[in-house]
Amino acid sequence: MSEPVNIRLLGPGTRVALVDGATAEIVSNPLDGVWVFARYLSSPDDPARVGSEEMIFAQDIVEIQGGT
Amino acid sequence: MANRRGYDSGLVDLNAGRISREIFVNEEIYREELERLFARAWLFVGHERQIPNPGDFFVSGMGEEAVILCRDRAGKVHVFLNSCRHRGMKVCRYDEGNTPVFTCPYHGWSYRTDGKLVGVPYFREAYHEQLDKSQWGLVEVAQLCLYKGTVWATWDPAAPPFLEYLGDFVRYFDLSLDGWDGSEGGTEILFGVQKWLIPCNWKFPAENFCGDSYHNISHRSVDLVGIGPSGSGRRDMQERLMARRLQISFYDRGHQTGVYLFPKDQPMPPSYQHSPLVAEYFAYCEEERRKRRGEWARVIGSPGEIFPNTALHPRQPRTIAVWHPRGVHQTEVWRWYFVDTAAPAEVKNFLRDYYIRYSGPAGMTEQDDMENWNYAHAASRGTIARRYPYSYEQGLGFETERYEWQGLHIPGTVMDITEAKSSEHNLRNLYRRWAEFMEAESWDDLATWRVARAAE
Numbered sequence: 194m195s196e197p198v199n200i201r202l203l204g205p206g207t208r209v210a211l212v213d214g215a216t217a218e219i220v221s222n223p224l225d226g227v228w229v230f231a232r233y234l235s236s237p238d239d240p241a242r243v244g245s246e247e248m249i250f251a252q253d254i255v256e257i258q259g260g261t
Numbered sequence: 262m263a264n265r266r267g268y269d270s271g272l273v274d275l276n277a278g279r280i281s282r283e284i285f286v287n288e289e290i291y292r293e294e295l296e297r298l299f300a301r302a303w304l305f306v307g308h309e310r311q312i313p314n315p316g317d318f319f320v321s322g323m324g325e326e327a328v329i330l331c332r333d334r335a336g337k338v339h340v341f342l343n344s345c346r347h348r349g350m351k352v353c354r355y356d357e358g359n360t361p362v363f364t365c366p367y368h369g370w371s372y373r374t375d376g377k378l379v380g381v382p383y384f385r386e387a388y389h390e391q392l393d394k395s396q397w398g399l400v401e402v403a404q405l406c407l408y409k410g411t412v413w414a415t416w417d418p419a420a421p422p423f424l425e426y427l428g429d430f431v432r433y434f435d436l437s438l439d440g441w442d443g444s445e446g447g448t449e450i451l452f453g454v455q456k457w458l459i460p461c462n463w464k465f466p467a468e469n470f471c472g473d474s475y476h477n478i479s480h481r482s483v484d485l486v487g488i489g490p491s492g493s494g495r496r497d498m499q500e501r502l503m504a505r506r507l508q509i510s511f512y513d514r515g516h517q518t519g520v521y522l523f524p525k526d527q528p529m530p531p532s533y534q535h536s537p538l539v540a541e542y543f544a545y546c547e548e549e550r551r552k553r554r555g556e557w558a559r560v561i562g563s564p565g566e567i568f569p570n571t572a573l574h575p576r577q578p579r580t581i582a583v584w585h586p587r588g589v590h591q592t593e594v595w596r597w598y599f600v601d602t603a604a605p606a607e608v609k610n611f612l613r614d615y616y617i618r619y620s621g622p623a624g625m626t627e628q629d630d631m632e633n634w635n636y637a638h639a640a641s642r643g644t645i646a647r648r649y650p651y652s653y654e655q656g657l658g659f660e661t662e663r664y665e666w667q668g669l670h671i672p673g674t675v676m677d678i679t680e681a682k683s684s685e686h687n688l689r690n691l692y693r694r695w696a697e698f699m700e701a702e703s704w705d706d707l708a709t710w711r712v713a714r715a716a717e
Contacts, residue, residue: 225364228371228380248362248380250369 200251201226210256211249213238218260220246227251273696275689278654282641284695285462291589298569298698299324301417301707303426305571305583306330306340308450308597309410316359316374322585322593323414328402329353329363330412333375338407340414341376341399352399357453363399372399409438409446411581419704421711427567428710429672430516433509436562437575440601441546443553448579451598451613457622459631461638463570463584463592464695469630470564470572470582472508472519472687474678475655479629488618488625489577490611491534495619495626496577499530500561505666508686509565509673513710515694517673517687518565518573525559525667539611542604556669566687568694578616590638596621653692656684 200222203209207219209231215238217231231249236242272281272290284290304323307330311319318331320343327343329352345352345365352363352372364371364380371380376399381392402414406423413423420426427434440447459466469476480495487493504521511517523529529547533539551558562575572582578598585593598616600609619626640646656676664675676686701707 221361223361223364225360225362225366225371227364227366227369228362230361248371250380250382252382 198254200229203229207260208258209254210258212253212255273692275693278657279650280653280692281650282647286642288589295324302569303413303415303423306412306414310450319357320353331374340402340405345370346397376401421708428514430511433518437573442549447602448599449602451600455596455621457594459592459635461634463586465634466584467570468688468691471517471566471691472564475683479633480626483625490615497532506679508676508684510687510690511673515568517690519563521561522666523559536611539608542608578619580620653685653689656686
């Protein structure tokens with residue numbers, strides 16, 4: 194099991210991997226430690242989500258992939 | 262009214278001028294107050310200056326409950342119950358700040374600043390996308406009113422609009438919100454809000470600020486110290502030597518205030534003599550005020566109360582206080598301080614120092630008051646003490662319906678206490694309205710002025 198990600202440290206532009214295999218880029222962070230706003234870069238389960246902006250739950254973020 | 266509870270004839274007997282101690286110390290009556298007063302009346306929530314930008318919020322209170330005063334992304338002001346719809350956790354645990362969302366730390370439900378539920382963890386997996394988010398937004402007040410920067414709200418959709426709730430009392434409320442030069446709403450608040458707890462029922466401070474001038478002896482030591490802005494007393498009180506001193510009640514609304522009514526064409530005595538710059542500013546404002554307000558400029562504000570729990574202190578110092586109930590035996594006081602927006606920084610700084618000397622938990626005058634309220638409450642809780650009512654007989658029967666002096670009519674039911682020195686006229690009015698709220702089943706029973714107007 195991977196280490197939990199401290200999402201309060203994720204700034205705009207950071208790319209993250211999600212638990213369902215999707216990837217997303219942080220758009221903004223309200224710093225509540227629970228949610229970030231992010232844009233989907235890939236979504237194998239639901240390709241229609243790519244490009245859309247959603248609130249991503251902290252526990253759905255499994256890995257930081259790069260970016261700022 | 263079909264369901265009389267005996268508040269008027271038993272616990273609140275205004276014909277005899279007696280009020281039972283039970284209404285200050287009885288748990289059952291207190292629980293009923295929360296429902297019948299605080300869930301139905303208009304309550305002061307804060308000031309627009311506390312939330313100037315989109316996303317700004319300030320956590321306030323209505324009755325016992327925490328509410329969030331915030332400005333959404335579109336700039337609209339809202340007041341929400343600070344409680345997650347999922348399990349009730351506070352969604353905001355800061356006093357103030359700026360945020361795009363209010364997120365519940367318990368299970369993570371998240372709400373936009375317009376109250377809409379936007380974040381639900383495992384929405385797809387656990388709720389199968391079937392939870393109707395539109396039904397689970399933050400609970401919003403039934404009505405909201407912005408008046409000259411102040412923010413008011415009520416939980417009751419049937420309550421009359423705020424300005425109707427005030428009636429003609431708005432003219433006295435304006436004495437707290439207009440600039441000293443008479444400019445409309447020309448005031449701003451000095452950050453931040455002072456908050457503190459006192460061990461007494463909320464009605465002790467409420468009645469005190471209705472215009473209880475009988476307790477002046479309590480402040481004798483402050484007067485001797487001379488904390489006033491001219492170096493003596495606690496305020497500039499020269500007006501007492503020349504003005505009529507009035508207590509004014511609005512029987513159908515429950516609001517009341519004191520005022521000083523100046524004689525026609527008399528110059529205002531000098532004030533703020535401790536600082537030539539400040540004295541000059543207020544002398545200038547007085548000239549401007551007379552030009553703008555005409556005869557009404559003869560009316561100088563004194564402490565008052567907007568029913569049920571908002572206290573006005575319109576002159577020296579200029580403040581608004583809310584008496585938040587925190588159980589039958591405890592009150593949380595929140596006090597906002599006001600200055601003219603257009604005043605020079607030196608004037609604002611001078612006033613800040615003076616205000617803090619006078620009011621708040623460390624203010625010398627407010628400490629005197631708290632000593633009285635707290636010990637009066639403690640000494641009224643006992644089994645024997647509760648058997649004996651308080652006396653509110655002062656000036657009973659000496660009110661005037663149509664008061665006029667030197668050509669100026671004064672709205673409201675007036676008690677001229679220039680010679681009498683003191684009266685409990687305004688205090689009786691607070692409890693008159695209190696009893697009406699406790700008895701009334703709905704606003705149909707409370708908005709009596711509508712019935713009177715329809716009959717005309």
